[in-house]
Amino acid sequence: xxxxxxxxxxxxxxxxxxxxxxxxxxxxxxxxxxxxxxxxxxxxxxxxxxxxxxxxxxxxxxxxxxxxxxxxxxxxxxxxxxxxxxxxxxxxxxxxxxxxxxxxxxxxxxxxx
Amino acid sequence: xxxxxxxxxxxxxxxxxxxxxxxxxxxxxxxxxxxxxxxxxxxxxxxxxxxxxxxxxxxxxxxxxxxxxxxxxxxxxxxxxxxxxxxxxxxxxxxxxxxxxxxxxxxxxxxxxx
Numbered sequence: 001x002x003x004x005x006x007x008x009x010x011x012x013x014x015x016x017x018x019x020x021x022x023x024x025x026x027x028x029x030x031x032x033x034x035x036x037x038x039x040x041x042x043x044x045x046x047x048x049x050x051x052x053x054x055x056x057x058x059x060x061x062x063x064x065x066x067x068x069x070x071x072x073x074x075x076x077x078x079x080x081x082x083x084x085x086x087x088x089x090x091x092x093x094x095x096x097x098x099x100x101x102x103x104x105x106x107x108x109x110x111x112x113x
Numbered sequence: 114x115x116x117x118x119x120x121x122x123x124x125x126x127x128x129x130x131x132x133x134x135x136x137x138x139x140x141x142x143x144x145x146x147x148x149x150x151x152x153x154x155x156x157x158x159x160x161x162x163x164x165x166x167x168x169x170x171x172x173x174x175x176x177x178x179x180x181x182x183x184x185x186x187x188x189x190x191x192x193x194x195x196x197x198x199x200x201x202x203x204x205x206x207x208x209x210x211x212x213x214x215x216x217x218x219x220x221x222x223x224x225x226x227x
Contacts, residue, residue, distance in 0.1 A: 004155070034215065043117070043203050043218030044156075051213075087156075097163050097210045099144050100171060103155040 002027045002092050006104035013078055014112050021073040021107045023088030033071050034101060035064050036087040044087055047073075078111045085109070115140045117219035119204050125225040126194060134189045134222045136204030143209040145187040146216070149173065149200040156203065162187055163210055194226045 005024045013019055025033065032051050036044035048057045050066040057064050061082060063074045073086055085108045089101035117138045126132055138145065146161040148171075158171030162181040176198055178190040187206075191198060201223050205216040 032213070036218075041220070043205075043220045046215040046217070049213070049215060089156075098158075098161055098169065098171075099146065099207055099210055099216065100158045100161065101148075101156070101205075101216060103148075103157075105153060105155045 002090055002102040004088055004090055004102055004104035006086075006088050006107050008107060009105070010108040010110070012110045012112060013075075015079060016077050018074070018076045018078070020075070021086055021109070023071040023073070023104055024069060025071070025088070025090045026069075027090045027092045027102070029093035031091045031093045031095075033066055034089045034091065035062075035071070035073055036089065038085045038087055038106065047086075075109070078109075080111045080113050083109055083111045115217070117204055117206055117217050119202075119219035119222045121222060122220065123223045125227065127227050128195055129193050132191050132194060132224075134191075134202060134204075134224070136187045136189065136219060137185050138187075138204075138206040138217070139185065140206065140208075140217065141184065142206035142217075143184070144216075145181065145204065145206045146171070147177070147179065147187070147189050148203045148205065150203060150221075151200050159189070159202075191224075194224075196226050199224060199226045 035047040048064040085106040087106045089103040147159040148156040150156045160179040162168045204219045207216040208214040
């Protein structure tokens with residue numbers, strides 16, 4: 001069974017204080033690992049897809065990296081507007097046409113001005 | 114604007130009263146899916162559809178039905194809602210299977226079944 005575990009559950013940072021969020025996964029053949037951002041009262045908003053170990057992607061203050069067992073979302077010099085819940089999800093090769101995402105429970109990030 | 118639209122956004126109802134949550138996308142996506150989000154459990158897939166008239170069960174399909182008569186719409190039907198279906202529901206869509214395109218999510222429907 002595919003499984004995603006995110007840590008920490010919640011993280012409070014001062015504005016400008018860099019940190020990393022962790023996503024550990026087990027999956028029967030990884031097709032893709034996804035990072036989403038979710039704001040209160042909104043649906044998940046796509047950030048990145050990573051496909052193979054060693055891959056990295058960047059967007060503004062965010063950088064996502066991938067190994068064979070985990071992914072990290074690094075946030076550099078965060079601003080209050082980066083406050084949100086960050087969700088990690090995996091997609092397995094063996095789902096035969098089902099694009100199902102298996103999600104972790106998220107990390108709630110709060111950036112204090 | 115490309116979007117996935119769900120209605121209603123909020124609903125409080127009683128056990129056994131049939132309800133439908135609508136989902137519509139304007140991106141000509143073939144694949145659509147329903148998830149529910151519960152505290153401590155993350156998002157879990159309820160049903161999915163690979164194209165018109167093609168639907169199948171996800172991980173938690175009990176108590177739900179879906180239909181896909183048109184490409185843009187994918188309603189979620191609760192024939193006889195029960196309190197354990199109180200949850201936050203999300204509809205998602207993507208271009209087609211194996212397209213490596215990300216799924217786009219609606220803004221959610223919060224259902225409370227009393």
